[in-house]
Amino acid sequence: MTETRQPLISSARHSPMTDEQRKSLALAYLKAFDRGGKTVEGIPLLDLFADDAQVYFPKWGLADGKAEIGRMFADVGGTLRAITHHYADFNWVFSGTDTVVCEGSSHGEHRDGPWRADLPAWGAGRFCDVFEIRDWLIQRCFIYLDPDYAGRDVARYPWISR
Template sequence: MEQQVATEESLAGKRIAITNVYFEKIDNWDPTVLDLMSDDVQFFFPKSGIRKGKEEWGKFGELFGKYLKSIKHDIPQLRHIVQGNFVVVEGSEQGEMTDGTKWPDGKISQGLFCNVFEFKGELITRLHVYVDPDFISADQDRVKALFAE
């Protein structure tokens, strides 16, 4: 039983490390991020729906890159929760849009996110990203309706 617990703890540690590598690769627009994923990876991003497979992931990355110039995750401050084959990561990010607008503004946009990774062994098989894709609070109708000073 001790061996099984040690193996599970070791795998959990590896999976946390893999999620951190994922964020490093995303921050560097490194296409080898796909090496961390299974061929049939399922991916969800708000306003983009659910996509399946590495090819669809690549298409999403191309679309994302058309309006996002840079992104940087605060990797040292990420919070990880491991449960079975899942690693939930909560953290913050900042970046710049292609028009030069930087985010978050610290008032409305906070740059907070939560990602849910599912693993099979050491490969990411499912990734659901929970973030407000309106990084710069351009949706002023909703901002005015929901943000009270």
């Protein structure tokens, strides 16, 4: 049996979405980072967002609207040489409304050095993204992670040096 797949950006913007469809859009967003800013289908990352969307990233703050989101992604992305998300290990939480949560891990190369989740155990690489997705667009994405990818900010945390 062939499954009918809804496009990532639908012409039926106001049709109800299932949790699986929201998950698909969130996954397309995460995969776009691994592919340099474009989805597998070649859609630019920013096209996955509503015009008035909000994105939060630690140490950057809240970006309102596509223009600011683009600046934020350029600022943060400019510090990364490569990133790979570990899709097989993602945990997904659905609220029964528009909210989807993805907890996961990654590895990559920051301008200050490499990182991999759990190497060391206290280091970067684990994240939790909270999405609000409706009308086939990301309305809100709050990203929770340690932005010290290379693990250089250790002096302020005495338990690391023990």
